[in-house]
Amino acid sequence: MKRVYNFSAGPSMLPLPVMERASAEMMCCGDSGMSVMEMSHRSPEFEQIIAEAEERLRRLLSIPENYKVMFLQGGASTQFAAVPLNLMRNGKADYVVTGQFSNKAYKEAQKFGDVKLVASSADRNHTYIPFIDRSMIRPDADYVHICFNNTIYGTKYNYIPDTGDIPLVADFSSCALSEPLDVSKFGVLYAGAQKNIAPAGLTIVIVREDLIGFAPANIPVMLDYKSLSENNSMYNTPPCYPIYIAKLVFEWIETQMGGLEGMKAYNQKKCKVLYDYLDSQDYYTAPAEKEFRSMMNVPFVTGNADLDKLFAKTAGENGFKNIKGHRSVGGMRASIYNAMPIEGVEKLVEFMKDFAVKNPK
Numbered sequence: 001m002k003r004v005y006n007f008s009a010g011p012s013m014l015p016l017p018v019m020e021r022a023s024a025e026m027m028c029c030g031d032s033g034m035s036v037m038e039m040s041h042r043s044p045e046f047e048q049i050i051a052e053a054e055e056r057l058r059r060l061l062s063i064p065e066n067y068k069v070m071f072l073q074g075g076a077s078t079q080f081a082a083v084p085l086n087l088m089r090n091g092k093a094d095y096v097v098t099g100q101f102s103n104k105a106y107k108e109a110q111k112f113g114d115v116k117l118v119a120s121s122a123d124r125n126h127t128y129i130p131f132i133d134r135s136m137i138r139p140d141a142d143y144v145h146i147c148f149n150n151t152i153y154g155t156k157y158n159y160i161p162d163t164g165d166i167p168l169v170a171d172f173s174s175c176a177l178s179e180p181l182d183v184s185k186f187g188v189l190y191a192g193a194q195k196n197i198a199p200a201g202l203t204i205v206i207v208r209e210d211l212i213g214f215a216p217a218n219i220p221v222m223l224d225y226k227s228l229s230e231n232n233s234m235y236n237t238p239p240c241y242p243i244y245i246a247k248l249v250f251e252w253i254e255t256q257m258g259g260l261e262g263m264k265a266y267n268q269k270k271c272k273v274l275y276d277y278l279d280s281q282d283y284y285t286a287p288a289e290k291e292f293r294s295m296m297n298v299p300f301v302t303g304n305a306d307l308d309k310l311f312a313k314t315a316g317e318n319g320f321k322n323i324k325g326h327r328s329v330g331g332m333r334a335s336i337y338n339a340m341p342i343e344g345v346e347k348l349v350e351f352m353k354d355f356a357v358k359n360p361k
């Protein structure tokens with residue numbers, strides 16, 4: 001078996017020890033005599049898996065008592081609608097657009113109420129994060145929505161906007177569990193799990209309790225934070241297997257990576273290898289502004305579309321997979337989530353040096 005370095009933006013690499021454990025437990029998990037994939041979600045065995053997943057996630061992120069944790073389906077994109085449906089009491093929300101996903105969230109919310117764009121980074125092709133403060137937010141807005149890490153453009157907030165009493169809602173799909181985060185600063189945090197947590201099919205939603213219970217009566221029950229949280233994510237069949245893998249990933253971060261502090265140190269060291277190289281030469285350019293650089297997604301270009309294409313192709317042939325940039329940015333993007341080992345980044349940099357020598361501009 002030869003495993004490649006997979007730089008995909010998502011679904012993406014999972015930690016090898018997690019997959020080895022899942023593989024060992026594939027046919028028979030514990031004493032259950034069956035695979036987690038075959039278990040009833042109402043069985044004591046699965047109840048224990050989901051309870052442990054929640055417990056570990058709460059410990060990792062130090063989630064305060066007054067927050068609910070939900071393991072749902074539908075991806076982060078379903079939350080683009082669920083958030084306005086659940087949180088718009090006055091029918092007003094303020095949005096910050098810093099890339100494609102926050103723009104999608106902004107557009108979806110417009111179906112449900114009066115939505116204001118408070119700031120956007122579109123003027124400089126989403127290479128930075130605008131500064132947001134209370135004065136920009138409508139005092140009667142029900143919430144402010146941001147996307148904390150911009151997967152396509154490779155930027156991340158280097159601060160948590162102060163929205164005063166107005167709940168801050170953040171899509172943290174592509175940076176979840178990459179470092180510690182003060183959950184108490186947010187009203188809602190949500191993430192599609194396929195970037196940094198588990199296989200596709202699981203969405204994690206963390207909601208402050210006092211925001212639950214104000215949805216209109218005609219909200220679909222599968223979007224209603226009240227019914228979903230009251231039923232402990234089991235109003236219907238939850239995505240059982242991705243929840244089990246998420247539990248293993250949480251355990252891996254806690255016991256093998258030193259928790260989120262350890263994870264952050266590792267991620268900083270890892271992305272530094274790539275950014276230091278990018279800053280040391282002029283063959284490749286990284287468009288994101290330095291102070292807003294993401295630890296997880298690193299876009300870069302050669303400035304020549306043909307060379308970019310050749311790079312992605314040659315990289316793929318050399319075991320560096322899925323490094324082609326998003327079609328809206330072009331060039332390359334190395335997504336280096338938690339599970340990417342530092343050797344993968346070191347070897348990528350060696351490959352980049354070699355490619356630059358062999359393909360002069």
Ligand SMILES: *Cc1c(COP(=O)(O)O)cnc(C)c1O
Nearest residue numbers: 075076077101151171173174192
């Ligand atoms: C990938 C991604 C999404 C879309 O997630 P789905 O789970 O596919 O709906 C939304 N937001 C961000 C920041 C992402 O990276």
